[in-house]
Amino acid sequence: MGQSGHSAVACPDSGASAHMTSNEGILVNIYISTQPLTVAVANGTNLPIMTVGNLTFPAMPGPLHLKFVFHVPHLKYNLISIQKLCADNNCFVIFDKSSIYVKDKISGEVLLQASSKGGVYPISLSHSQPIALISHVARGPVWHRRLGHCGRRILDKLKKSGPILSTSTFSHDCVSVD
Known part of the structure; x- marks a missing residue:
């Protein structure tokens, strides 16, 4: 040391x-x-x-x-x-x-x-720079568009796999194929 x-x-x-x-x-x-x-x-x-x-x-x-x-x-x-x-x-x-x-x-x-x-x-004892692994949790409509206008069932399944998604504001009139 x-x-x-x-x-x-x-x-x-x-x-x-x-x-x-x-x-x-x-x-x-x-x-x-x-x-x-x-x-x-x-x-x-x-x-x-x-x-x-x-x-x-x-x-x-x-x-x-x-x-x-x-x-x-x-x-x-x-x-x-x-x-x-x-x-x-x-x-x-x-x-x-x-x-x-x-x-x-x-x-x-x-x-x-x-x-x-x-x-x-x-x-x-030194201060290190914090690193953001997730800087923002995208809302359901954003993921809906990112995933080619997928349906709520797919978004709900994705939500269960980790904290990358919030579907709480998912409501729209888009017609999607599930």
């Missing part, structure tokens, strides 16, 4: 007591502490916390929020505290051998899924 200073990837960490990033550029609502703060890392050294901010990253159906994210410039990897992620977003986390799942605590709906790589579960 390399250095995270220029990366928008974070590793979920069940042992982390706070969210941490080396990339201040991904934070919003940044403030500087009036007292010097440090964080102890796994090798026993204390790294300075320069600022604290918030972070929002994409998930479905809506974004996940990380509050009080520490900006630690010399941190090797961005870290997401599992406990704080769950507390801030009313969710729970499930790990298996190949994926991590973040699920809504009430509905059980999957909010985020990420695959494991190299023994960790990297989560993208």
Whole structure:
């Protein structure tokens, strides 16, 4: 995964007591502490916390929020505290051998899924462009014309095969062969 200073990837960490990033550029609502703060890392050294901010990253159906994210410039990897992620977003986390799942605590709906790589579960914090797979549901009369003036029976059969068609407004005086 390399250095995270220029990366928008974070590793979920069940042992982390706070969210941490080396990339201040991904934070919003940044403030500087009036007292010097440090964080102890796994090798026993204390790294300075320069600022604290918030972070929002994409998930479905809506974004996940990380509050009080520490900006630690010399941190090797961005870290997401599992406990704080769950507390801030009313969710729970499930790990298996190949994926991590973040699920809504009430509905059980999957909010985020990420695959494991190299023994960790990297989560993208960057915003991707959404892609529209269906931009508009055409009404019955449009499909009637597209399909050579077919009858309602054919349109009803087509409607059952997927969400590409609405026949609710299908009423016209066209004579068709069924």
